[in-house]
Amino acid sequence: MTQYKTPGVYVEEKNAFGSSIVANETAIPIFFGYTEKAQMTNGDDIPAVTSADGGDEVSMPVLVDSILTYQEHFGGEDKTGTMKVTEDNGEFRAEIKKGTTKYTPSYMYPSISNFFANGGGKCYIVSLGNYDSFNDIAAIPDMGLFKEAIEYAETATLIAIPDLIRFGEAKYYDRCSALLNYLEESKRQFLIMDVIQNSDSNIYSTNDAIAFREHVSGAVRYGAGYFPYLKSLTPYAYDKDTTTFNGTLLSVLSINGYSYSGEYKNNDEDEIPVLVAKYNNKSPTTTPKLTVKGGATEESSVTATGEDKNEVVVTVGTNGMTPDDFQRKWIKDQEGWQLTCLADITPPENEKPGTFNEDDPWITESDASFPLILKRSGGLPKNSTVSANIAAGEAFSVAEANNNTLTITIETADVNKITAEQLLNKVNTFLGQSGNESAAEDYQFAVNSKFTGQVKGGETATLVRVAAPDNATVNKVENFLAQNYIDMPPSPFMAGIYSRVDNAQGVWIAPANVSPVGVTAPLIDITRNQQEGLNVDASSGKSINAIRSFTGRGTLVWGARTTDGNSLDWRYINVRRLFIAMETDISKALEAYVFKPNEHNTWVEIKIMIEAYLFGLFERGAFAGETPEQSYQVMIGQGETMSEQDILDGFMKVSIKVAPLRPAEFIVLTFSQMMAE
Known part of the structure; x- marks a missing residue:
């Protein structure tokens, strides 16, 4: 009991209710x-x-x-996983x-x-x-x-x-x-x-x-x-x-044009991102290619080869070009082509062509490895391919050959000095000055906005035919x-x-x-x-x-x-x-x-607490009995659930019995006849 020493009024509070069990x-x-x-x-x-x-x-x-x-x-x-959809009859x-x-x-x-x-x-x-x-x-x-x-x-x-x-x-x-x-x-x-x-x-x-x-x-x-x-x-x-229908990507079926993809390795076996482009020729018989070369001279040049001028070679001189000039000249004279670069051009010494057939088309815009988007919207024969090359050479040039390859060549000695955007503008400027209006006339170049790496010379970008939109x-x-x-x-x-x-x-x-x-x-x-x-x-x-x-x-x-x-x-x-x-x-x-006194008052408190919890379940219909006595029983105490030895050993034992509901799994109906009275 608290000892009071100073006269005054003191307030004491006592818990009127015992502990409760929360469901x-x-x-x-x-x-x-x-x-x-x-x-x-x-x-x-x-x-x-x-x-x-x-x-x-x-x-x-x-x-x-x-x-x-x-x-x-x-x-x-x-x-x-890859979803493959097929249709049969x-x-x-x-x-x-x-x-x-x-x-x-x-x-x-x-x-x-x-x-x-x-x-x-x-x-x-x-x-x-x-x-x-x-x-x-x-x-x-x-x-x-x-x-x-x-x-x-x-x-x-x-x-x-x-x-x-x-x-x-x-x-x-x-x-x-x-x-x-x-x-x-x-x-x-x-x-x-x-x-x-x-x-x-x-x-x-x-x-x-x-x-x-x-x-x-x-x-x-x-x-x-x-x-x-x-x-x-x-x-x-x-x-x-990634979902295909009869071997063709769903995304490809809804796109008109040509798409490029490939993986290239330099001498250090690092991935070399390569340009991607578009080419708009309506009826080429082979696949277009684009090659970028490095040139030894200060002049930049573009050449187009092949009967249908489907391969364009771009050679980049040592002095380079501004991005604006490169872009404008390319678009002006190489009608149908668009070219955009995002990073430095560092080509290896040798060209590495890549081939991609029509049965496995690939949309480059979804991949961050490639800086340029080269597309050719004209129709190509089934299984034909389109290539775009970045090469190292003696002079800046752009060439088109065999109606399916476009090559841009940049000067080997200048590979670490030209940015991708400068390359793009060099190509466009040079083609605009070349007067070769028919060269690569059906290609288009664009930027792959996801690209953040470097473009390397000596590579070939190959494009594949994408069917006209089939919505x-x-x-x-x-x-x-x-x-x-x-x-x-x-x-x-x-x-x-x-x-x-x-x-x-x-x-x-x-x-x-x-x-x-x-x-x-x-x-x-x-x-x-x-x-x-x-x-x-x-x-x-x-x-x-x-x-x-x-x-x-x-x-x-x-x-x-x-x-x-x-x-x-x-x-x-x-x-x-x-x-x-x-x-x-x-x-x-x-x-x-736990650790409360193992004696009568504790036992009574626990029993009341558990019975209150079970009564709540009883009221909600959780048990089979008609009364609480028929539904559950709580027992605790010495001589009831515990012996004296249990108490000495620190055991408090509670015995709970309940009558749970069991489902009517089998409902049996019995019918019999009776005489009318």
């Missing part, structure tokens, strides 16, 4: 997968969780509450490859998108790496990293790993088993698993369920499996500059790609449904007999008889929840069992998750009583 959110998943990036809002990389040996690492979990927040931290869809087909290997884009972005679309509120994201770092033949990052990341995500209650399906059946199920065993230790999360569908057809096969039951093991009551995949309304992402075909292909929907594993949809049901009714309600949003149908139509083998399996005891299509009702989740289908205690998802929620809430509240 935490019950449906916050943590997603593991590969992302476009992993950055903080300030642009720094998200801190990493690193394995003990310093090898593997994953990002720290980040809590996001919308797809916009996800994009801010982790970017957009996976477009790293009016039927379109699309496949995605990396090199020659079929590629499955990351499920991460569409998973998060569909999680939010199905009612998800918040989720944690753990990036295992960027899209380019994924390798399906490599190992999944160490399980220790998963455990540590989950520990950092303190409020996570669900785990979903659909992106790991891309590692293959064995690796995915092995990670599911490891997570289930971990959840038995933590008792804080529930794992949503996908039954991998190996068949590309829409015909039901028992092999997928057999593989799931054979490979998934451990504390199966902490997880649930779903089957089959879903026909989503989420299309595959694609990049117009009708482009629109037709893009309409097809807009409906090229992903066959999605169901776990991200279920994570959203768990959240939707929890928020609307409660974690004690089974997440079943509800429709996933953003799907047209299951990938496989499962019949009533086929579901029997999924829902109940006497030999393994592992239940699989079916997602089925019903006439007039659409697609419905038609199962509510954990994988531990033979257990009378933990058969149902809502029962398992209700206990996880109660155990988590009560455990966190009891942390305040």
